[in-house]
Amino acid sequence: MSGLRRILLINPTITRRRHARFPLAVLSLATALEDRYSTQIVDGNVDRDFIETALESLARGTIDAVGVTVMGGPQVPTAVAVSKAIRARFPRVPIVWGGYFPTLCPEVSLNSSYVDYVIRGQGEVALRELLDAIFAADAAGLASIDGLTWRRAGEVVHNRDRAFSTAPLAVRLPYDRLDDPAQYLGRTYLGRRTVGYQAALGCRFRCTFCGVAAMFGGKTAMPAAERLEQDLTTFRDRYGCDAIQFYDHNFFDREVDTVPLLEVLARLQLPWWCFARSDALINLSGPAWKLVRKSRLRMAYIGAESPSDQMLHDVRKGTRSSQTLEAVEVCHRHGVTPELSFMVAPPDDPEGETEKTFDFIRSIKREFPATEIMIYVYTPLPPQRAGANVRTTRSPTTLRDTHGQPVVFPTTPEQWAEPAWVEYWCHNDAPWLSRRLHRRIVDFTTVLGCRFPTITDIRSPPWSKQVLRTLAAWRYRYRRYERPWELDVSRKLVRLHDPRASSL
Numbered sequence: 001m002s003g004l005r006r007i008l009l010i011n012p013t014i015t016r017r018r019h020a021r022f023p024l025a026v027l028s029l030a031t032a033l034e035d036r037y038s039t040q041i042v043d044g045n046v047d048r049d050f051i052e053t054a055l056e057s058l059a060r061g062t063i064d065a066v067g068v069t070v071m072g073g074p075q076v077p078t079a080v081a082v083s084k085a086i087r088a089r090f091p092r093v094p095i096v097w098g099g100y101f102p103t104l105c106p107e108v109s110l111n112s113s114y115v116d117y118v119i120r121g122q123g124e125v126a127l128r129e130l131l132d133a134i135f136a137a138d139a140a141g142l143a144s145i146d147g148l149t150w151r152r153a154g155e156v157v158h159n160r161d162r163a164f165s166t167a168p169l170a171v172r173l174p175y176d177r178l179d180d181p182a183q184y185l186g187r188t189y190l191g192r193r194t195v196g197y198q199a200a201l202g203c204r205f206r207c208t209f210c211g212v213a214a215m216f217g218g219k220t221a222m223p224a225a226e227r228l229e230q231d232l233t234t235f236r237d238r239y240g241c242d243a244i245q246f247y248d249h250n251f252f253d254r255e256v257d258t259v260p261l262l263e264v265l266a267r268l269q270l271p272w273w274c275f276a277r278s279d280a281l282i283n284l285s286g287p288a289w290k291l292v293r294k295s296r297l298r299m300a301y302i303g304a305e306s307p308s309d310q311m312l313h314d315v316r317k318g319t320r321s322s323q324t325l326e327a328v329e330v331c332h333r334h335g336v337t338p339e340l341s342f343m344v345a346p347p348d349d350p351e352g353e354t355e356k357t358f359d360f361i362r363s364i365k366r367e368f369p370a371t372e373i374m375i376y377v378y379t380p381l382p383p384q385r386a387g388a389n390v391r392t393t394r395s396p397t398t399l400r401d402t403h404g405q406p407v408v409f410p411t412t413p414e415q416w417a418e419p420a421w422v423e424y425w426c427h428n429d430a431p432w433l434s435r436r437l438h439r440r441i442v443d444f445t446t447v448l449g450c451r452f453p454t455i456t457d458i459r460s461p462p463w464s465k466q467v468l469r470t471l472a473a474w475r476y477r478y479r480r481y482e483r484p485w486e487l488d489v490s491r492k493l494v495r496l497h498d499p500r501a502s503s504l
């Protein structure tokens with residue numbers, strides 16, 4: 001065994017086994033630590049006893065520190081559970097949290113007995129510096145680690161933000177270190193073995209509702225085309241990959257930077273899916289669209305957010321509703337399915353904005369019925385510390401619940417792990433939503449989803465989708481969304497897929 005200190009990196013369970021994709025956060029950290037530390041990865045998406053596995057590793061006495069990646073929502077309860085279990089049995093082992101949840105809620109994360117350090121933002125270099133300081137017992141050194149939130153004499157200290165780094169684009173991830181890497185390539189409507197892959201880093205926009213700005217501060221960087229080609233060719237030749245789901249926050253950045261990547265994709269011709277902005281799509285040139293068609297882009301997920309230009313302006317989206325419509329048209333013209341995501345029920349006018357959004361969705365469906373629709377509740381980011389890298393439209397402290405009382409956000413990870421707050425983070429519910437409006441959103445979503453079953457659902461047989469379509473037709477036509485019990489029952493029987501929970 002090497003004399004290196006050993007770090008356990010944990011990806012707590014967030015999704016079902018068959019939806020598990022490469023755990024990119026822990027793989028990135030393992031690569032970054034490589035020359036100084038020995039690492040072990042535990043992935044709760046494939047190892048359903050991941051807490052037991054982590055404890056067994058620690059019981060062998062060879063683990064010197066633990067890193068846990070935490071996304072808000074359903075990963076908070078599992079991250080709390082594994083961290084608590086480790087703290088109870090091995091109280092002296094330092095536990096570090098990183099990822100979107102601790103980046104957005106660093107103080108809350110530390111308000112627990114089982115998180116010692118929080119890394120905000122990109123973690124590769126910060127974690128290495130932190131481990132170096134911990135093992136050198138260099139308490140003074142902690143103060144100079146950018147992106148670290150920690151406790152000094154009981155008081156929470158937020159070091160300054162870490163500058164955006166493009167260094168991760170220079171390395172390739174060690175996928176072969178995972179047990180059976182091929183198990184991470186899942187069957188989706190794109191292909192039999194779909195890989196989840198991130199090509200570029202960050203996002204140059206700073207929409208006020210989005211956690212990505214807190215992670216990257218409005219910065220982005222594109223990878224070299226050679227890196228993309230090498231990675232995708234390896235996935236194809238070594239693991240049998242036949243489709244790609246890009247995790248890039250905005251695949252279509254500046255055309256001049258995107259074209260070399262499109263050329264790679266046009267050579268490989270593996271069906272693919274990506275996040276894209278409407279303004280970028282409508283401004284793509286003819287030659288770029290030609291590459292897109294050749295490359296077999298199947299679906300583009302576009303953050304339409306709202307039909308209201310005022311709201312789009314208020315959340316600093318930087319696009320207009322007319323651009324959403326143009327993007328839908330241009331996508332259809334080029335054989336790409338647009339998948340529009342909307343945020344309904346904003347706190348200022350939940351009912352009115354929701355109805356306007358429903359009407360907008362109906363008008364799009366009339367003209368382009370193949371457009372896919374995702375409906376979320378608008379849930380602003382939780383309160384941020386002073387000086388955080390996030391711009392908010394309004395202070396969350398001004399939010400009121402349905403009784404007119406100020407919304408009190410969780411102050412501990414356990415509170416964020418409660419079902420109501422998991423729903424908040426997943427954009428499914430909010431304290432200002434009346435039960436009536438919540439019901440109406442759920443009912444509309446059900447009727448719409450049955451009237452136009454998503455093409456991403458490959459498990460339900462075609463006949464069952466036809467049955468749902470027929471059953472839902474009159475409700476959709478006459479806007480009779482309320483209590484669609486017959487659709488609820490039928491949907492459960494055919495187990496209709498909901499891409500909001502597990503993606504493709």
Ligand code: B12
Pocket residue numbers: 014015019020021022023024025026028029045066067068069070071072073074096097098099100101119121122123124126127196198210211212247248249425426427500501502503
């Ligand atoms: C894959 C993915 C998922 C998968 C999870 C994995 C799987 N299938 O196996 C699934 C589909 C389950 C998922 C679910 C959700 N997701 Co998600 N997801 C992603 C996605 C596309 C990629 C994540 C990834 O691998 N990134 C690449 C790695 C390298 O980056 P990273 O995770 O940020 O890690 C870096 C740092 O965060 C940090 N770090 C991370 N962990 C750690 C740990 C330690 C110890 C340290 C030191 C540092 C550190 O260092 C890393 C390297 O720099 C991201 C978008 C994106 N591109 O990141 C959204 C994203 C993270 N998801 C998001 C959200 C909100 C969700 C949901 C909670 C809600 C929703 N409606 O989408 C749902 C839950 C749904 C439900 N009802 O269950 C948001 C988070 C923003 C926020 N406000 O919290 C993102 C950014 C998408 C977005 N733009 O809105 N997701």
Ligand code: SF4
Pocket residue numbers: 203204205206207210211212213249250277303317
């Ligand atoms: S919503 Fe999209 S464009 Fe806006 S900051 Fe988030 S990832 Fe970037």
